[in-house]
Each structure stands twice: as C-alpha cells, then as structure tokens.
Amino acid sequence: MLEVTLDKSRLQELLKLLGTDRRLVAPVVDRLGTVFSEITDPSLVCLEAVNTNLSPKEAVFPQWETLYTFEGDQVDKAELQIEETVLFGVRPCDARAFELLDRVFTWDGVNDPYYLKRRERTLVVALACNAPGEACFCTSVGGSPASEFGADVLGFDLEDCLLLRALTDRGETLLNSASSLTTAATEEEKKAAQNAAAKAEKLLTPVAVPEDLAALKESFDAEMWKELGLKCLGCGVCAYACPTCHCFDITDETRKGVGRRVRSWDTCAFSLFTLHGSGHNPRTTQDARYRQRVLHKFLYCRENFGEAFCVGCGRCVASCPAGLDLRAVLERLASTAKVT
Amino acid sequence: MSQVEETLKKEVTKLFEEETIDLFVGHEAAGVPLKTSACFLSSADEAKRLVWNASCATNLAAYLPQLFKRPGGAKGEWTAPKVGVVAKGCDSRSIVGLIKEKQIPRDRLFVIGVGCEGMIDRHKVAGALGTVGLAKAKIDGGSLQVIGTDGTQKSVELAEVLADSCRECQHRTAVLFDVDLSETSVQVPETSRYADVAEFESKSPDERWEFLVSELSRCIRCYACREACPNCYCQECFADETAPKWLGVTTDLSDVFAFHLGRALHQAGRCVDCGACVAACPQGIDLRLLNQKINKDVEELFGVQSSLSLEEAEALLCFRMEDDQSFMTEP
Amino acid sequence: MDPITNPYVPYPVRIDEVTIENDERDLKTFKLVFLDPEHEKAFAYTPGQFAELSVLGKGECPIGIASSPTEEGYLLFTVKKTGVVTGELHSLAEGKVIGVRGPLGKPYPIDRMKGKNVVIVGGGFAFTTLRALTQYMIADGNRSEFGEITVIYGARSPGELLYKEELKAWEARDDLKTIITVDKGDDAWKGREGFVPTVLEEVAPSSKDALMAVCGPPIMIKFTLPVVEKLGFAPSDTILSLEMRMKCGIGKCGRCNIGNKYVCKDGPVFTLEELNVLPAEF
C-alpha cells in the first residue's frame, strides 16, 4: 500500500497535475457553505469542506443526461462520450456511496453503461474527516471518518501536509505520477493519520439504527408513518441531496422529429412517482411515500445488497425544508423494533 | 419570544380542553439548530411540544389543505376536523388566500395570531459559518451566537441573518385570527417592501439576465419551492403534466426558467412573500426576486396586495375598465 | 448506440399489422417485425415476459408480450390506449418503425408447469400474456409436455373479448378446454354469461397436480383468489402477473419497487406465495 506525504505548499501543483488532461472536480466555497465544482483555478479548492451542499454523486449519476439522441425513428449511432474526471476532496461517506451505487448499476449482471462508464472514468481522491459535519452519523451505518470504500486514494489532512494512501491500482498510478511532489510517508505521519481519524470518530454522536430486519418489516404498519407523512412536504430535497438515492425518470424531448431521450433524477417522495396510466396509484398518501424512502434504504436494500443505502452524511437532515430528521426516525424505529 | 411561547401553550391547552379544536398545527424543535418542524397535536398534553422563536420560518398554511381532505379509506359520513393553527402575519395571509380559494373552510379553523419580528434564514447562517456546519446557535438580544462543528464561535447581528422577506415585511401580525397573541411592541420596518426588487430593476437587462442565469443554474428541480408554498396545492402541477408537456424535467436552463417563470406567474396576485420557497430551496436560490417583482407590479398596477382580507377580490380575478394598457402595441 | 449492448436502446421493429380488438376501439394488437435478424436472435423470450414499446419522441411503455416464441418471425403486443405513448401507438399505421426493448422480467414458470395440469384464468385485456402462455403450450411439439389445459376467459361484453377468432379455434380443439364468458351478452351472444370468479367456481378445475395462472383487473383478482383457495390451489401454485409503473425495466430506476422486489426484474410474474409477503403497494 503506497502512502506518500504532500506538503500543503505543493497542493496547487498536485491539483494542477491531477487536472492535466482530466476534468478536476473539488469542493469550493459557496454562499451556502461548500459545493463540488469543476475547477479551473486550483487555489479555490477548499480542503475544509465537510459536507458539501449536494453530494458528489452528480459526477457518476448526473441530475440528467442524454441516453441517446434520435431523428425520426432512428437512434443516433454515436458512442457514449465521457470525460476523464478526478474527484478530489470527497469525504469517505460520499466515496462509500459510490461503492453502494455500483451494486445497483450492476445488479443481477445487468450493467448500466452510462453509470459504469462515468464510474470507470472517474478517479476518486477521498479526504478523511477530522471533525464531523452538522448532522453526521457515518459510524452508525457502517462507515467511518476514514472509510476506504469507493475511493482510489484516501487523504488525511495533517495540518501542514496531506498523507495520501493509494487504495486501488488506479490510485497508485495516480500517486506515482505525482511522485516528484511527494515523499514517502513516515511512520510518524502514518500514526498521526490514524490518530486524527480516531479522534474524529469520537466526536460523532451515535444513532441507533434498527438492526432487526423482521421487526423493521413489521414497522410497515406503524402509526409513526402517519405523523411523518403529515410533516413531509413531498419534495425531492432529501433524495436529490442524498449520495445513494438513485431513482430516475426517463423522458423524451423532441422538436420537429429530432430529439433526445434523457434520464433525470426522480424520487419516491413525489406523488406522481408511482401513478399508473390508468389513474391507479399504489402509494396515494405521503406517509406511504415517506415510508418507502426509509424502508427502501434500511430494509429493502439490506435484503437485496446486504447493506443499508445510507452513509450517514446527514444532508437529508440538514436540508429538509420540513425539518424531518432521519436520525430521529431511525431511533424511533429502533426502539419500536425492540418492543416488538 | 419565550413569553409568547408560554401564552401559546396555555392557549392551545385551553382550546383542547374546551374542545374547540381536534387538532393543532404548530412548530416544534427539529434535530438541527435554527430549524423547526410543523407538528400536529391532538391533545392538550402535547402542547408542551410547541415552540415559538425566530426559527419558525415554515409557513404552516401549506399543511392545512390536506387536513380537510376526506381520507382515502374513510367510509360513510366524514366530518372535517376542527383545526387550530398558529399564524404569523404571512401565514395568516396565506390562510386568507386558501379560504378564498376554497381549499380550507373558515368555520373549521381556529387561528391564533402571533406577532413576528422576522425569521432567521438558515442559508445566511450557513454562509456566515463558511466551510463548517452549524453545531449550536443561541439568540441573544439582537445578535445570534453560533458555534461551528469545528468549535469556532461567531457572533452575527440578527438583522444580518433575517430572511429577505422578513427584512421587508410590513405585515407582522396576523390579518385574520380568532385570538391574537401579538405584542404591541412588534415593529414594522421602514424599508420599502420592494426595495430589493427596485434595486434589481435598476440593473441593465443583460445584467439581470446573467444574474438570473447564475441563480437558476443552481436549481436541481427538487420542487421544494413548490411543495413548501401554501399556494401550490394543484393536484397536478403544470411542470408534471405530460399532455400537454409544458417543459422538460431536467436542469436544462431553458426548462428551469420556464418552470420558475411559470410558477411565479401562477402566484400572481396570490403570493404573500412569506419566503417559504426561498427557505425551502436547498440551493438557496433567490426565488423572491421573481415573486416579489410580480407583487410589486400587482400593487402598482392594480392597487392591491395579495390576501390581506377575505372580502377583497384577488388581483387576477377581477378587472377595471380603466386598467393600464400602455404596454400594448399600437400601429 | 447498440441495442444489443446497451439495455436502454430499443431494437427497431416495423409495424406489420394492426388489429382492432374491441368494439370500443381502444385495444389494438400490433404485429411487429424486427428490421435486423441479429436483434431478433437477441430477443429470446418466454411467455410472461414484457417489453418496453418505444416511440421516439413520445416515450416508452411496458407491455406484456402477447405472442409466443413458438410463433416465429414476429412479436404481438396488445395495447390499450391510455396515455401519451399508447395514444401515439394507436395513431400509427402499418409500415411505421417503432422500438422494442426487452425481453424484460421473469416469465411464467414453464418448467414447473411441464407434466402438470394448467388452469388459465383471464379477464379483460389482461389476457395478453396468458394468450402467449396458452399458445406456447398448445404449439406443435409442446402440447404433450403438459397435462390438461383449461382456459377460462371473460370480458365485460362480447365485443371486449380479445383474439376472437383465435378463441373460436381453441374452442374447437379437443386437447384444450376453453370456457369463454362475458359479464353480459348481447342479442347475438350464444355463449356463457357470468363473472369470471363465478364461472371458475362452476367449472371447478381440480387443483391436483395443477398450477393456476390468473391475470385480470384488480376487481376480478379480488373475487377470484378466494375461489382459487377454495379449489385447493396452494399459494405457491397460484401464479399472477402484476402491473406497475415502470421506466427502465431493468431494475435500476426504482419506480416499480415493492418491498425488496422490483416488479420489472423480479416479476411481473409472481406466485401468490411471493405476493403474500410483499407490502400491499400494488
């Protein structure tokens, strides 16, 4: 496992190098905090960003993309063009989300060419957290401030320098290509990285996540959904900010026989999501729709993929306009589950 | 405001005990600082959950129509509940609008009016904190003490982080109520309620366009603005219609403009500038620039503000023979 | 974009024949022919599966395949006019090219049916994939693989029955028991009258060594299932096909998710046993 140290004074050079022949995407300061943005000026990259306003899933699963264009009844013959990208400064929770998304987009051997091509062309340089964000609970859902899942390189911010650890072959190649800027990490630095991660972990407030899947299944008929459904406004903020939500819509856009078929983010919270052409809707009320989002993540995904589709980034908590708090919902589910 | 909170709790307790209401809609604390959540109380002993402070920005009127809809599975006779609600000036105006548009029944509603000195815009607090999250917050007189997730402490002027709608608000007490808890001390600011719009109007057309492009290119089409808005109760929004299909569902800028222009136009003569759309927007888009512009035009051209009374007709539901038509093209 | 490697790209097919199925003229059967023999080869399907019919510029809609793979050289889809895409399909004439994406989903458990008696109960326009199944079982060379086959099919009125000519041919066969019923007949109707569940109870096919496949409108299903139970068919031997809003058809987009199942990839064919443990969200 290649571990190197980069003096922070050389960060700009590293970013420039990473961005050569590739699109560089990293957090920058925004009026609401921080956001992932395509970088043209490396000096704007912000290492302190904990939870960016939206997750970086856009890099592999954009808000919308053209599946193909067409003219009349002919589909465009062109091959999919995806730019090589390096995502820098991704927090471990968000990187872990990529690993979860991989499972959906390759599920049952059916590969999603759009997602996979983006994923294949995206290098992920993660940055371990030294302090938690506003509503973080990664350790309660199987993650940690220094989780290695889903990233090619994991960095540790050690005040004056960055320790960079290669996690994949691609990551190692990347670090080797920057070897003129780095030195081999010392034992002391490795230890400091470990300590920083351990310290960050202690700062997190644990959330009780329901473990008993059978009990969780029972909760389908729980009264609490009614109250939560009343509060839920039915917008898409939680799903769109979520690094693991991946539901989408496919629509056609056309003019004079020329057009495109696009896919775009969608969410089970929208009242029309499951509406049939006949007018029948299996989820007519908001409580059913809110429950679907929670149970899909914490029950159905666990049954299908062995893991909850939540990385504990807390974005849904921080950005919900209705003040719904997933952590509190989980705690309530966990306590009901214990009772039953 | 804690005095008001106490009075509110007592009042709600009384309403339940006297069986004036079956359900009360108020604000309760949410999981993160400076955020509250709508709560739905059904008994007097739940009144203790209620809070009243500068983070009760939610326009509760948005939650009311659903409460008066016959539930899907209800059999036989069904009577709408008697619902109590706490209302700031803006909430009460939205309630007036919803009553006029027959979305909620006045006779099943008990409105507790409260005075409001403005609500905190969490986006502004987030901006003031910069790269760190908000761990704790405390209002201390005219200032807000915040502690970041990395431990940094900051003090910001409360006025600096108030929502733009609140800065320019001139209806700080309820316009419709059954009980009014507002204090006489509630001050109306001296600024014009259209100062922000007037400033924007003074820019060149290209500057305005470029600014709106930069704002609206932040839109992710999550529809939080729509869902948080009391006026957006359409069963099927024009943005979701497929026949005709008005616009695409992506963040293509043309479609984003069409959506927000369409939404603003649907609010014409109805928007009460409560700021719910701005507060709900996860991207902090200044949607008020569009809505408040229409409010300004409505007042200037037709001499009315939206939903101030049950009696006055809404601006687009009436006309005068002598309405302005100077904008029309003549040969 | 190659439809063989990209699951979102439809195979181009030509509409060879359009048949108006019912008096209300809102049900049409489209006979589709692949433009490229490679595509036809790649589209290997089994009765019960569905496909996304694609009209570029309008969108896609999931429709059960009404033909059986034993009918070579074409695909059949019976489409009800309900929305934007189906409305457009109904306006298309023979010769037009549309797209087909699939085959999608799990088929009827043909292997389990082999050597068994099979009871098919269908109602209204939901008969499409049951037609495919029946056609498959009675095809030359296949018939001997199955035991007794009973088909009970009903519609609101004689004019609403699908595949009218074919039903007559089935009734004439002696290796197939075909019972056709309508809720209410007209002057010309000489056949049976009565609701499907009632007729099923009268016919009372034995559940011994038998599987039952049921497909119909929700109200029919509701009243049929108790009869099915009374006849002694175990939930694991009762097979249904679900309808659900879908987009991708390949288990990604999340729209047809019910419990831990995705109707598009785990269904649309389920046993009653499987459905019984799913949340009632369909």
Added chain:
Amino acid sequence: MTKKKDEKTSGNGWEPRIVAFLCNWCSYAGADLAGVSRIQYPPNVRVIRVPCSGRINPLFVVKALQTGADGVLVSGCHPGDCHYISGNLYARRKFALLKSLLEYVGIEPERVQFSWVSAAEGVRFAEILGKVIEAVRAVGPASKMVKELEEVT
C-alpha cells in the same frame, strides 16, 4: 441555452419567426380581413387561433419562446368588444404582468407584444404585425430562453 448568434445572423438569410395568438372573434377575423383585402403583410408569422384572449395561458408565450419563436404577438378584441364580455379584460391584467416579468428577467421587450385588433381592422392588423416584425428584426434572433437539443449524427 444561449444560442450562438452568428449561426443564425450570418448571411442575410435570417428572418424573424413570429408566433401570433389571435382571438377567434376579433383579431383572427382582422387578420383574415387583411388577407382577403389583399393588404400585404410579411409572411414571417405563424397564427394560432384561440377562442378568446382570455384563453391565453402565459405558458403559451413561454413555450413559444422556448421552442424558438423570435417574437410573440398576442391579440384580442378591444376592451368592451369581447365576445365573452370580459375575457380580454381579465387577460389584460395577466398580459401586463407577463410583459413586465419577461422584460424584468432580461428578455428583450420587443419579443413579446400585445395588441387589440377588431374584425374590421385588417389594416391595423397588418400595421401592428409589420411593426412587431421590424422590432424583432432589430433585436435579432432569440437566444435567451431558447431550448437547444443536441445535433444528431
């Protein structure tokens, strides 16, 4: 969505495309009269007949701009002459707000115009339309609000 202007303006081939929403009872009849009276008016207009100017949904105008109209003309009966008594008077309020809002967001005011034309005013119709076309010609092809789709190869 900002279209490259030179594409459409280069060469002298560009002609403004105008969508005109005309009410059935007055303005459409006025346009018809202009036609049968052989009053010349430019061919750049695509007329969409609506029952009344009150039928105009502001989204019609937005949609026209999205789909590539360089200009939009909406025309109805003069106040007091509406076949439905007051449809145009309700509409007038909507039009005032729509016109103001589009201008406010930065769209050239020349692009969206409103007028009253009666069934007897063929000449007036031709004059107004000519004026609209010239105004749109002066500001050039529409770029803001136009939705662009990819080229198909």
